[in-house]
Amino acid sequence: NNNNNHNVFNASTFTARVIASTGADVAACLTGAVGALSGPLHGGAPSRALDTLDAIGTADRIGPWIRERVLAGDRIMGFGHPVYRTEDPRSRMLREIALGFGGPLVDLAVEVERQVEEILAELKPGRELHTNVEFYAGVVMELCGLPREMFTPTFCAARVVGWSANVLEQAADSKIIRPAARYAGPTPPEPVPAAG
Known part of the structure; x- marks a missing residue:
């Protein structure tokens, strides 16, 4: 390109x-x-976002659970995205689909989202984290009856x-992709001859 x-x-x-x-x-x-x-950080993320909801369990446990994770510097699965710094538009669409299903899991997910954003604003001002596509994708796939081991497939x-x-x-492009890299290891014990 x-x-x-x-x-x-x-x-x-x-x-x-x-x-x-x-x-x-x-x-x-x-x-x-x-x-x-x-890899669990790529395709495996939706089931891990659901694992977060399972670990929290009930609405009264959200605040303490999230505070403990944020203060420990842990990642909260289903939140944050390497590219989207604002709300992931796919997450907004999936939230609407989840709300269409309704029920206790959706209620918990919506409340977790609200409290995570609130707690982060308090504990880490200026560091916004919004739900990513995995958070509500996991909820929707669960409500569709898909087994968790089938989420990634x-x-x-x-x-x-x-x-x-x-x-x-x-x-269609005849050039091979060769990503650039910079050596950052220890200094060689002897000078390396320059490429001829």
């Missing part, structure tokens, strides 16, 4: 594009993307179309 619009790829899409840039076939590209999505099935589009776009 030669224009000045900078997009940030998620890990699985970037993985698929790197593999495509080597000239590998579509199966290899999609297999690599699935491997990246299998369901996300995977939905992402294959996007991965494929990215693979085709990348395959």
Whole structure:
């Protein structure tokens, strides 16, 4: 992409594009993307956001539970996003779908969201954290009756179309992706000869 619009790829899409840039076939590209999505920080996040709701349990436990995590510097699963600094628009849409279902899990989720934002404003002023797509995605998939171990495969099935589009776009470019890296290890015991 030669224009000045900078997009940030998620890990699985970037993985698929790197593999495509080597000239590998579509199966290899999609297999690599699935491997990246299998990581708990990527595709595994919705079930972990639900685990947070399970750990809290009831509305009266929200405040103490969240305060303890924030003061310990722990991450609160389902909150914050590496790109979206404001509310994730996908989260807003999924919240509406969850509210359409209603029920105790949705009531708890909405109250957790409200209190997390309130407690963060108090304990970490200036550091806003909003729900990300995983928070309400987990709630909605649970209410649809999907077993938690199927959350990531369901996300995977939905992402294959996007991965494929990215693979085709990348395959049209004949250059291999070579990310830059800077060595930050110990100084070598002897000078390394300059590349000739």
